[in-house]
Amino acid sequence: MSSNAAREQAWNEDRLARPLERAAWKAWTYDRPAIVLGCSQRRLLEAAGPDADVEILVRRSGGGAVLVGPWMVGVSVALPPDHSMVSAGPVASYRWLGECLAGVLRTLGVPARALPPEDARQHRATLDAASGARPGPDWACFAGIVPWEAVARARKLTGLAQVRRRSGVLLVGGLLLEPPDWPLLCAALGKPAEDAAALARLTTSCAREGAADLAPARVADAVGAAIADALHAAQAR
Amino acid sequence: MTDIVLAAQAWKDVDPGTEALVDAWLVQEGARVSAGQPLVRVVVVKTNHEVPAPADGVLEKILVQAEETFGPGRALGVLREDG
Numbered sequence: 263m264s265s266n267a268a269r270e271q272a273w274n275e276d277r278l279a280r281p282l283e284r285a286a287w288k289a290w291t292y293d294r295p296a297i298v299l300g301c302s303q304r305r306l307l308e309a310a311g312p313d314a315d316v317e318i319l320v321r322r323s324g325g326g327a328v329l330v331g332p333w334m335v336g337v338s339v340a341l342p343p344d345h346s347m348v349s350a351g352p353v354a355s356y357r358w359l360g361e362c363l364a365g366v367l368r369t370l371g372v373p374a375r376a377l378p379p380e381d382a383r384q385h386r387a388t389l390d391a392a393s394g395a396r397p398g399p400d401w402a403c404f405a406g407i408v409p410w411e412a413v414a415r416a417r418k419l420t421g422l423a424q425v426r427r428r429s430g431v432l433l434v435g436g437l438l439l440e441p442p443d444w445p446l447l448c449a450a451l452g453k454p455a456e457d458a459a460a461l462a463r464l465t466t467s468c469a470r471e472g473a474a475d476l477a478p479a480r481v482a483d484a485v486g487a488a489i490a491d492a493l494h495a496a497q498a499r
Numbered sequence: 500m501t502d503i504v505l506a507a508q509a510w511k512d513v514d515p516g517t518e519a520l521v522d523a524w525l526v527q528e529g530a531r532v533s534a535g536q537p538l539v540r541v542v543v544v545k546t547n548h549e550v551p552a553p554a555d556g557v558l559e560k561i562l563v564q565a566e567e568t569f570g571p572g573r574a575l576g577v578l579r580e581d582g
Contacts, residue, residue: 323547324545351509425546
């Protein structure tokens with residue numbers, strides 16, 4: 263039986279395969295761990311260690327490797343190419359989804375904030391200064407930050423990525439309910455153990471921020487509802 | 500000859516100095532292409548874009564190979580237009 267991670271990628275592919283006429287979205291929970299690489303990371307498949315008994319997939323969007331699992335809720339939003347939510351350019355297109363996810367996190371009691379471009383730039387500069395000569399695990403999605411991804415107490419909580427085609431625009435994202443199994447991610451891709459420690463320092467999670475009642479299905483429902491509200495509001499404008 | 504470039508809108512609000520990455524060319528040099536046909540996939544700010552052919556013609560030359568990076572306005576390739 264295919265994993266939820268594989269079903270997510272199949273759903274994404276299917277939405278981009280033909281012209282989109284209306285918005286479609288789905289929130290995802292993950293029954294078991296899987297690694298989802300960015301579109302430019304196929305070489306990491308070759309580097310996967312012999313003990314990589316975790317499923318490894320490649321997505322269409324850019325960005326770094328993501329370890330999905332019971333610790334995460336994911337989201338896919340597919341929009342027609344001329345939809346108002348994606349017509350202002352790729353970076354601006356992240357804003358509404360980033361703020362949706364941050365809003366859901368705040369309802370859980372997490373002090374999350376989606377970072378505008380200038381704040382994301384400052385956040386990156388701070389991380390670069392702190393890492394010094396040692397490069398961070400920039401192959402991992404949660405090691406870096408782009409505009410409108412959310413942080414709590416300067417640690418990353420959400421990830422975003424995007425695909426833009428003539429047929430439509432696909433926005434994807436994920437938020438951390440619990441700390442992921444960073445050692446599993448690093449071991450599976452042949453990365454050093456110190457990268458796992460770095461990822462733990464750079465990120466946080468709802469549980470770590472004191473949120474309770476983090477049943478993935480409940481949070482996924484909240485994410486879906488927030489997206490529906492945002493799209494409805496956009497349509498009404 | 501016409502340059503094949505990533506549209507300016509893809510670079511909107513992107514930090515100065517940020518480079519994009521060529522993910523994959525979808526056609527080979529010498530291939531005949533149609534206006535609007537996707538020629539190459541590139542990634543910038545975690546966004547995967549398809550760059551279309553600006554006109555009917557032949558992909559004369561690839562200037563930026565897969566896994567190479569480029570900045571705004573850089574020609575990724577050259578199209579020899581029909582006519």
